Every structure is written in C-alpha cells, then in structure tokens.
C-alpha cells in the first residue's frame with residue numbers, strides 16, 4: 158500500500174503486523190480480547206493469529222489441525238483487525254518461530270513492522286528457543302505482562318533487555334529489533350478449562366465465540382467418546 162505525503166509524492170507505507178502464536182485448541186475470548194486490545198493500542202494494520210502445528214502424537218485424537226484452524230477462522234471472521242495465518246500448518250513438521258518469521262518476512266517489504274506477541278513466561282523461556290538471538294532481526298517483541306506479575310527476567314536476558322527495551326511500545330521504531338512491554342489484565346479463560354467443561358457435559362458458552370461453540374458441537378469435538 159502507498160500513502161501520499163504533504164507534497165503529494167507517493168511514499169512507501171510501512172505496515173504494522175502483529176503475530177500471536179498458539180495451539181488454539183480451541184481459540185477463546187481470552188485470546189481474542191488480548192489480541193484486539195493489542196491491535197488497538199499498537200494501531201496495527203493487522204494482528205494475525207498463528208495456529209501452531211503439533212507433532213502428530215500430541216494432536217488430540219478427535220481434533221485435527223484443520224479443525225483448530227477452522228475455529229480460528231470462524232472466531233475472527235467479522236473482526237477486520239484480526240486474521241489467521243496458517244503457514245505453520247502448511248509445513249509438514251512443527252516449525253520454529255524463527256522459520257515462521259523468515260517466511261513471513263520474505264512476503265513483506267523491508268520497512269514493514271512486525272510485532273511478535275509473547276506472554277511473560279514465554280519471553281523468560283526465550284533462551285531455549287532455536288536461534289532465539291536472530292528473532293529480533295525480523296521483528297519487535299511485545300511482551301504481554303500481567304499487572305500482578307513480579308518476577309525478574311532470567312540472567313540470560315538481562316543484557317538483551319538493557320540494550321533493546323523501550324518503555325513506550327508505541328515508540329518501537331523500524332521493522333524490528335526492540336522489545337517493549339504491554340501491561341494487560343488477561344481474562345481468566347483457558348483452553349484447558351473449556352476442554353474440561355465440554356468433556357464433562359457442561360456449557361462453555363460466553364467463554365468463546367458462539368460460532369466456535371457451534372462448530373465444536375457440530376463436529377462433536379472435546380466430548381468424551383460414548384462408551
């Protein structure tokens with residue numbers, strides 16, 4: 158996309174794209190609300206939910222990757238700021254985040270900004286990720302922090318934080334390379350809770366979009382198989 162500047166000249170417009178990865182088994186209002194709040198706060202053009210592949214032996218017997226993807230598609234269908242990126246499911250093996258970023262970057266212009274959303278716990282585990290130090294070559298990190306969190310970053314991340322963090326997430330500049338924190342109170346909803354409710358015959362209504370719940374019911378997902 159191009160925008161005109163004051164002189165009328167065409168200037169390249171840097172898109173702002175956020176990424177939220179997860180298994181989304183199933184997607185729920187905790188994910189969606191957090192994603193929408195970040196999209197609004199960060200004035201993103203698009204926040205993509207990126208369902209991850211799971212090793213075949215870890216896939217729940219009755220819920221396939223295609224079904225997890227279908228549910229995320231239904232969840233974001235009428236929200237223009239949220240979308241789905243299925244590239245990790247199109248690979249024949251689970252992908253590392255660095256692979257996802259490299260593949261996405263190949264489709265973008267160099268000035269486009271990419272923001273990778275990570276919960277605090279995931280951020281603390283970063284040093285164990287494949288080629289983690291290369292992540293910032295492709296994106297900014299937006300660490301979602303709970304207001305009640307009190308833990309310190311691990312030693313291995315202290316120098317990185319000192320060198321790369323900026324206090325105002327809206328001042329993250331350029332295509333990538335910096336880290337900022339967003340303080341957000343998450344809704345107390347988890348996919349685990351939803352699976353447990355459904356497996357015990359209880360309602361999960363209002364925890365996830367009605368369209369997703371209808372899909373779950375139509376495909377008899379998460380229910381205990383009849384004996």
Ligand code: ATP
Nearest residue numbers: 178179180181187188191276343344346347348349
């Ligand atoms: P499970 O209960 O199966 O572990 P989950 O509900 O935590 O699943 P994931 O698919 O693992 O869902 O989460 C994807 C991403 O969304 C993760 O970064 C996770 O931290 C974040 N997330 C999960 N639940 C919430 C929530 N209630 N509010 C905000 N973010 C959430």
